[in-house]
Amino acid sequence: MPSQLPWLEPHDPLPAPNLAWGEGDPAPGLLAAGGALDVTNLCAAYAQGTFPWYGPGQPILWWAPDPRMVLPVQAFRLHRSLHKKLQAFRRQANCEIRIDSAFKDVITACATKERAGQAGTWIVPEMVNAYTDLHLAGYAHSVETWVNNQLVGGLYCVALGRAVFGESMFAHITDASKIALAALVCLCRRHGIPMIDCQQNTQHLTSLGGREIPRADFQTHIDKARQQPAVSWRFEPVYWDELLPSRTAPA
Incomplete structure (x- = not known):
């Protein structure tokens, strides 16, 4: 079973990238959901190699693929x-x-x-x-x-x-x-x-x-x-x- 995907409140820090789902999980590279898209959070995300990617009707999804x-x-x-x-x-x-x-x-x-x-x-x-x-x-x-x-x-x-x-x-x-x-x-x-x-x-x-x-x-x-x-x-x-x-x- 995959580990539970963390849900972030707007000011919560992102988990470490090495905690992202891996091969065999439902969505390899998926790290967390929720949070916020403000400048501070986006800069913090990119600084650790994480980026947001999601579609209409979905929560914010954060990704840290391996390999990159x-x-x-x-x-x-x-x-x-x-x-x-x-x-x-x-x-x-x-x-x-x-x-x-x-x-x-x-x-x-x-x-x-x-x-x-x-x-x-x-x-x-x-x-x-x-x-x-x-x-x-x-x-x-x-x-x-x-x-x-x-x-x-x-x-x-x-x-x-x-x-x-x-x-x-x-x-x-x-x-x-x-x-x-x-x-x-x-x-x-x-x-x-x-x-x-x-x-x-x-x-x-x-x-x-x-x-x-x-x-x-x-x-x-x-x-x-x-x-x-x-x-x-x-x-x-x-x-x-x-x-x-x-x-x-x-x-």
Whole structure:
């Protein structure tokens, strides 16, 4: 029989991640239910490698999977088609990467975007509000793909120091979310951030270079990275040099 799932009152601390349900339990990685989504609780959760994930009509559910899916930024796979797309994007004056200029639009688009094989969304309205508050507090960021002054794709993430936790992406045009992810990879490489948390394994993330690591190793990384100074969350065009040969830069 699985251990009883802890129920949290709004100000209760989360259990330690190693107490999460394991293989053979009904929901491996599930740690607790209840609690609150305020800035303090969210920061405490991410600091111990825990994140909220639940659907409409469910209580807040907290997760600490083992193993953990991460994207080592030096292992990012720049497939040929995306390489060509980034080269063209970089050359065109009407294409740009912006950071934190439209966070609420990005998270709303992530929440409302229809996805193949999924009914509904886990980014429920209270999650949108909570992460918007986290953004206003300086701990959540959006990386945005803009074409002709239109937001066409992007992602949002959480950052504690130099620990970066990817959350969700959206695209209104082909590859717009991948362009935003590539920009985040470039920013992380430029600032010495070794990996981006991806939370859970998907075939798409694996194709881009993601891999699973033990939860204990992930926590060791988080403990070190979150103590380091936060980076400047802005994107400079020269950051593309981290992925593209410098000769592709405009003359």
